[in-house]
Amino acid sequence: MIEFYNVIISSFMIFLLFSGNLIFFKDHNINIFKKIIFSIIIFLNIFLVFSFLKNGMIILFYSIIVIIFINLFNFVKNIKNFYFLYFILFNSVIFAQITIEPILGWDGQAIWYPKAYNYFSGGSFDNLNEFTRSDYPHLGSYVWAFFWKYSLLKYEYVGRYVQIFIYLSSLFLIISYNKNSIIRNIVIIYFLFYISYDLDLFRGYQEYLIFSLINVYVVLHYEDKDQSFLFFYTLLIINIIIWVKNEGIIYIIPIIVLFIFRQKKIFNKINFYFLAACLIILVFRIYMSAQLNGTFSFQGNSFTLSNTIRESLDFSTIGTDLLLIIKHFIITYFKYPAWTLLFIFLIFPNREVKSKKLYKDTLYVFVFSLLINIFIFHIQDSAILEWQLSTAVDRLNFMLSGYFIYFIYRNINKYFSQS
Amino acid sequence: MLVLIKKKVDNKFIFKCILLLFLLIQSNFFLNIYTLIKHPFKDRMIANYGYCNNQGYGFIDQFKTKYNLSNNSKIINKNDFPSSYWFIDQFGEIKDYEYIIHIDSNELISNENILEQNFNCYIIKND
Numbered sequence: 001m002i003e004f005y006n007v008i009i010s011s012f013m014i015f016l017l018f019s020g021n022l023i024f025f026k027d028h029n030i031n032i033f034k035k036i037i038f039s040i041i042i043f044l045n046i047f048l049v050f051s052f053l054k055n056g057m058i059i060l061f062y063s064i065i066v067i068i069f070i071n072l073f074n075f076v077k078n079i080k081n082f083y084f085l086y087f088i089l090f091n092s093v094i095f096a097q098i099t100i101e102p103i104l105g106w107d108g109q110a111i112w113y114p115k116a117y118n119y120f121s122g123g124s125f126d127n128l129n130e131f132t133r134s135d136y137p138h139l140g141s142y143v144w145a146f147f148w149k150y151s152l153l154k155y156e157y158v159g160r161y162v163q164i165f166i167y168l169s170s171l172f173l174i175i176s177y178n179k180n181s182i183i184r185n186i187v188i189i190y191f192l193f194y195i196s197y198d199l200d201l202f203r204g205y206q207e208y209l210i211f212s213l214i215n216v217y218v219v220l221h222y223e224d225k226d227q228s229f230l231f232f233y234t235l236l237i238i239n240i241i242i243w244v245k246n247e248g249i250i251y252i253i254p255i256i257v258l259f260i261f262r263q264k265k266i267f268n269k270i271n272f273y274f275l276a277a278c279l280i281i282l283v284f285r286i287y288m289s290a291q292l293n294g295t296f297s298f299q300g301n302s303f304t305l306s307n308t309i310r311e312s313l314d315f316s317t318i319g320t321d322l323l324l325i326i327k328h329f330i331i332t333y334f335k336y337p338a339w340t341l342l343f344i345f346l347i348f349p350n351r352e353v354k355s356k357k358l359y360k361d362t363l364y365v366f367v368f369s370l371l372i373n374i375f376i377f378h379i380q381d382s383a384i385l386e387w388q389l390s391t392a393v394d395r396l397n398f399m400l401s402g403y404f405i406y407f408i409y410r411n412i413n414k415y416f417s418q419s
Numbered sequence: 420m421l422v423l424i425k426k427k428v429d430n431k432f433i434f435k436c437i438l439l440l441f442l443l444i445q446s447n448f449f450l451n452i453y454t455l456i457k458h459p460f461k462d463r464m465i466a467n468y469g470y471c472n473n474q475g476y477g478f479i480d481q482f483k484t485k486y487n488l489s490n491n492s493k494i495i496n497k498n499d500f501p502s503s504y505w506f507i508d509q510f511g512e513i514k515d516y517e518y519i520i521h522i523d524s525n526e527l528i529s530n531e532n533i534l535e536q537n538f539n540c541y542i543i544k545n546d
Contacts, residue, residue, distance in 0.1 A: 001456055003455060003456075003459065003460055004452070004455055004456050007455065082435055085439075086438070086439065086442070089439060089442060089443065090442060092448070093442060093443065093446040093448045094446075096446075096448055096451035096452060096455070097446070097451065099451070099455055100451045100454050100455060100463065101463070101467055102460065102463060102464060102467070103464075103467040103468065106501045109501040109502070109505055110501050110502065113505055114505065114510045117505070117508065117510070121508075130510075131510050132510060132511065153460075155460055182431075182434075182435070182438075183434070183438075186438055
């Protein structure tokens with residue numbers, strides 16, 4: 001029974017921390033899910049900063065306790081909102097699934113759990129090089145360790161609840177901007193949930209964090225009108241993504257391009273400042289990784305500059321590589337229904353959606369995803385390509401599907417309206 | 420009184436309750452809560468990671484404290500599973516290990532240094 005209370009207290013710690021933040025928002029009319037998402041983005045950046053400090057976790061914990069008490073009243077007020085209540089229950093349902101089977105996947109056990117354990121047991125950023133794959137970033141593991149350490153019974157699965165919370169927040173953000181009926185919105189939520197839900201990826205993997213953050217950016221890009229606001233949040237989102245997984249450094253490229261081309265004139269001050277800020281963020285990322293490991297490496301020795309150039313110019317294996325890659329891509333596209341629906345809506349888009357910028361942007365991002373993943377696997381050693389494809393391509397494609405969830409939603413919503 | 424109840428319990432409210440209940444029932448939420456209360460954490464871990472099979476969580480956890488296996492052991496499991504070192508808060512092989520743990524061994528091990536044996540799992544003191 002005590003474990004049941006442990007789950008409840010830990011869940012509420014997450015709900016109270018991220019929901020109904022009054023301290024960041026003056027305007028109380030902002031929709032709840034937008035507030036939640038902004039709280040998540042700001043807090044993840046705060047977590048990142050504290051992850052570099054020795055004893056950062058304990059300072060963070062005491063600060064968060066204060067914030068939780070501040071948020072308590074607003075949280076209770078938000079419960080009256082049906083969507084928010086539904087959101088809380090939806091989270092609880094998925095939390096329960098993780099709790100019943102508290103297992104970790106292969107990479108969860110081998111790579112991400114050791115990083116989380118480092119922080120859980122009082123280690124700091126400098127200690128990360130004592131564990132395997134120190135070239136992998138640590139933010140997801142730090143957040144995991146935080147909620148694991150400050151739970152009642154200190155079971156690691158509690159730390160993974162925050163990934164579920166962020167994922168569901170990104171889905172609820174999509175419907176928060178429309179004025180559909182409750183029935184339609186709930187049906188759309190279910191639909192988006194079922195095309196993007198994979199319990200295995202909550203078993204210590206980090207893919208959902210990147211998927212959710214990319215999804216959040218795309219929603220804000222098309223729904224939010226405040227330009228200055230989006231400038232800062234885009235930078236904050238990019239800053240989080242590159243510290244979750246190494247692939248994040250590549251997968252933020254569409255975000256950067258989408259932001260730049262959002263302006264009427266590409267060569268303007270905003271874009272200049274934006275690119276400069278992105279560069280600073282990237283340089284910091286590379287610098288800190290080099291500090292930890294002595295040198296910066298992208299996925300070990302597979303992606304050194306010399307290796308990349310040599311393999312990309314080696315056309316002797318491109319035929320066989322392409323066949324294998326396409327085979328595994330097709331498997332992924334059926335494994336994750338979001339991809340199947342993406343193809344359907346790219347070929348048969350809703351007339352209204354096709355006429356908008358969204359369709360063209362989605363097409364370009366899709367072509368980018370296809371080419372970048374083909375390139376990533378083409379430059380791998382052909383001898384182990386089959387193994388690498390079978391273990392990694394589905395997760396890489398899953399992360400990129402975050403760019404397309406909003407596009408799928410717009411098509412579904414329009415078809416609903418027209419019918 | 421009835422009029423008051425009817426006013427409060429209108430169709431929208433009933434429909435919202437149905438939506439909530441659908442979510443809870445369809446996802447086996449109540450069953451999961453029952454399982455959580457009935458089966459403690461250790462039992463659920465053994466059900467998933469195995470006692471003396473799979474990754475041998477149950478066997479390792481049973482003797483983890485008794486022999487202080489953390490940073491002190493070599494785990495041998497010839498089955499295709501991730502390494503079980505993290506069960507004892509150890510994250511890789513070490514050179515000077517005091518104990519050898521066999522998980523789901525295919526062969527019968529006879530060694531005078533066997534400290535514990537359950538089914539085909541062994542803890543052996545390293546000479």
